Every structure is written in structure tokens, then in C-alpha cells.
Amino acid sequence: MGQGWQVVNVDRRETLGWWGKLGECLFDGSARSLNRILRVPPPLPSCDNLIFPFKPSALCNEATGRRGALYFPKTAPQSSLLVNLPVEMIWEIYSHMKDFSDIVCLTLTCQPMWNIGRRKIYDWVASFVAFSWAGDRIVCLGDYLLENQISAHEHLLTPEEAVGFNGFDQHDREYNFYNYPFCDVSHLVGTFSAWQLVHGFMLPRRIASLTDWTSYLHSFHCLVDLHYVTPTTQPAVLRNLSRHQYIRESALIAWKQGSGVAHAKNAGIGEIVLSRICFSTNGSVNMVWEGDIHRDVWAGDRLDIVAPDWLERLEGDADAWTDVSDEVLKEVEGIWRSEYEPDGATAN
Structure with a gap:
């Protein structure tokens, strides 16, 4: 052979x-x-510079590169019992999630979850980029x-x-x-791109629970620096x-x-x-x-x-x-x- x-x-x-x-x-x-x-x-940007914090009513043109005024939505009342849980319990939920698509979908459900879960997204990106x-x-x-x-x-x-x-x-x-x-460790090797994060890992079929794929992409474009690519x-x-x-x-x-x-x-x-x-x-x-x-x-x-x-x-x-x-x-x-x-x- x-x-x-x-x-x-x-x-x-x-x-x-x-x-x-x-x-x-x-x-x-x-x-x-x-x-x-x-x-x-290469040096990895800080969490706030790569996975942006949610800033209600803030201008987000720099994140999207689009023309015209574009703002984050205002803070909305939350009725879900999930966001009333202690942060430690929410982190425990995240610890049992092995699929990156599930992590992102949960994080995008509402503003409080984004404030907590975006650091989980950042940890995943950091482990991918820093692997060498x-x-x-x-x-x-x-x-x-x-x-x-x-x-x-x-x-x-x-x-x-x-x-x-x-x-x-x-x-x-x-x-x-x-x-x-x-x-x-072959699954960890590849060229990381934030675009891959959106269009590769997060296929539309994986987020059927979201009502609007276009709205999902728009939200993610506002909240993640899609220009960060490595290597040079x-x-x-x-x-x-x-x-x-x-x-x-x-x-x-x-x-x-x-x-x-x-x-x-x-x-x-x-x-x-x-x-x-x-x-x-x-x-x-x-x-x-x-x-x-x-x-x-x-x-x-x-x-x-x-x-x-x-x-x-x-x-x-x-x-x-x-x-x-x-x-x-x-x-x-x-x-x-x-x-x-x-x-x-x-x-x-």
C-alpha cells in the first residue's frame, strides 16, 4: 500500500x-x-474592538461601512426569564454548547444576551486565530x-x-x-476571516428559528469587525x-x-x-x-x-x-x- x-x-x-x-x-x-x-x-484586537459591545441608539456606520445614518436600536423591554438568570447560570449554559452556530444564535437573541455571550464568541475567535x-x-x-x-x-x-x-x-x-x-488538531487549521464566521459557519439552515436571514446578517455586520482577516x-x-x-x-x-x-x-x-x-x-x-x-x-x-x-x-x-x-x-x-x-x- x-x-x-x-x-x-x-x-x-x-x-x-x-x-x-x-x-x-x-x-x-x-x-x-x-x-x-x-x-x-498577529496581534488580536481587544474584544470591544472585534466583537463590539451593544450601544443602544449609537451610530454604527463605522461597523457596517454603509452610507447614510445607521443606528443601533434602542433598548427594548425584555420579557424572557432567561435574561433574569444570574450571569453565572448563563455562563453554565454556554459551557454546555459545543456548536459555534448555537453559541452565536443564542447570543443574538436579545441585547442582554449579546452583552454576555459576545465574550464567548471572542474566546472562540481568539483560540482559532492564536492557534499556531x-x-x-x-x-x-x-x-x-x-x-x-x-x-x-x-x-x-x-x-x-x-x-x-x-x-x-x-x-x-x-x-x-x-x-x-x-x-x-487538523480542524483548527485554516485562514480565519470574519466573513467566514458569517457566511461559512453560520449557514441559513442553522438559524431557521430567526425570522429574517437578512436581518440576521445586518445585525452581525453591525456587531462584528468583518475586516479583520489573518494571515497577511x-x-x-x-x-x-x-x-x-x-x-x-x-x-x-x-x-x-x-x-x-x-x-x-x-x-x-x-x-x-x-x-x-x-x-x-x-x-x-x-x-x-x-x-x-x-x-x-x-x-x-x-x-x-x-x-x-x-x-x-x-x-x-x-x-x-x-x-x-x-x-x-x-x-x-x-x-x-x-x-x-x-x-x-x-x-x-
Whole structure:
């Protein structure tokens, strides 16, 4: 069947799930998630600046961007017994709600609930935006990794960690480093946008209890800063903190535009990372490329992705860092040519 691979955070003991054969996941877009998860999170606005407090009769043009005068409605009398409950009991209700759509719908029922529940919405947004593997040890493990060859991955684990990755799970099944029950966090990876909050998570079918979908959208547009989007679209810098090396995304863009390699446009920072962090004691990768990609040089290193102005701030520390953009892109070109132009490709 071929060796399967999973991207693992050694420090957090988390995984992005099984990605299948390397010869497939390297080229099918799976690696794009690494471009998101390795970015240093941007500062998150305060709750009041992202999930606005309800201000009766206040002008809300800035929140909506619409022309003409637009005001929040005046405070209306509340007849529901729910809003008369102690705040602690309402928070208890929220604690049992696992679906984000339900949280938003309850919060939008009335003004008092918005004042309480918007912080629950903010907590969810904060956990989504702030989720990052930046600076952690990352490796893509092959499931043919032989645990009895422990010396093969001494550079990945300390002796104490090697012991900790061996044991039994809650079902008394024995595990070790290559089949450790890592926590699957793949559902947390993606580009957050407040628009997705409205049009993706909150589908009309999920709010059938609301009488007017248009009114719902209007209310949410007034109360949430829909312009907050992360990550930035500027060309970034991929850093290897363990080796003090970096790759400029601007160099990658230039290569894609001028290389003439088939499907080069599909190569991104995520694909570069994946091509350099694979590790297994078995060389089965289901690729034409003949290089030792399964023993690659960055497996287990600490990586992150930062804004390009980091290069401007290097100044006196420039000598401590090495730009390996050209070297790495040469290898990427070899991998891509071997995949899509095998007759004219050579391995490294």
C-alpha cells in the first residue's frame, strides 16, 4: 500500500492527521496548511474592538461601512426569564454548547444576551486565530519508521522524550514514537476571516428559528469587525530557528514566475516545509525523486513564518543567519521536474 505520513508537533504532541503517501500529499495542496499553522500569530484586537459591545441608539456606520445614518436600536423591554438568570447560570449554559452556530444564535437573541455571550464568541475567535505551531519542533513521520532503530531519530528526541513516547493508551494498546496517540488538531487549521464566521459557519439552515436571514446578517455586520482577516498576504520569510537559516517567499515567487517548470505555481512555503521535514527509517515515498527526502535536514527543527520586515530588522545579526533560498529552490525544482517532467529530471 505504501508508507503513510503525518505531520507532527513533537513539543505539543499534536498531529495534522494522516496525509497518505508522500508522493501524493506533497503535490495535492495538503501542505498549504503548514503555511498557516507556522505563522507567528498577529496581534488580536481587544474584544470591544472585534466583537463590539451593544450601544443602544449609537451610530454604527463605522461597523457596517454603509452610507447614510445607521443606528443601533434602542433598548427594548425584555420579557424572557432567561435574561433574569444570574450571569453565572448563563455562563453554565454556554459551557454546555459545543456548536459555534448555537453559541452565536443564542447570543443574538436579545441585547442582554449579546452583552454576555459576545465574550464567548471572542474566546472562540481568539483560540482559532492564536492557534499556531510557530517555533515548535515539527516533523513529518512515516509509518514505516522502525522503533527498534532508536538511534535513527536521536536528533528528534531527548532520551527522556524517547521513554515518554512509549506506553499504553486508554484501551491498553501499546504505542511508541511512530504510532503515538497524538492529538489531531487538523480542524483548527485554516485562514480565519470574519466573513467566514458569517457566511461559512453560520449557514441559513442553522438559524431557521430567526425570522429574517437578512436581518440576521445586518445585525452581525453591525456587531462584528468583518475586516479583520489573518494571515497577511505579503511575501513572508520562512525561518529555521534551530539552524539560523531562512527562505524568502519573494525568491519562491520569482522562481515560480521564471522557472518554466510544470505546475510550479502549486509550490508554496508549505510544500517547501514538507519536503524538508520528512523522517522515516524506510525510503518508501512513492515519488520519482531519488533524493533522501525521508531523512531530510529539517526534521525536528523549530520553524516559523514571519513578515518580510524581519529581514530589515536583522542589522547586526545578519551574519548569524544564512539565506538558503537559492539552495532550497534548486532542490524544489528537481523534485517538481521529477514529478511532472521525469524524462529530463535528475536527483540531487
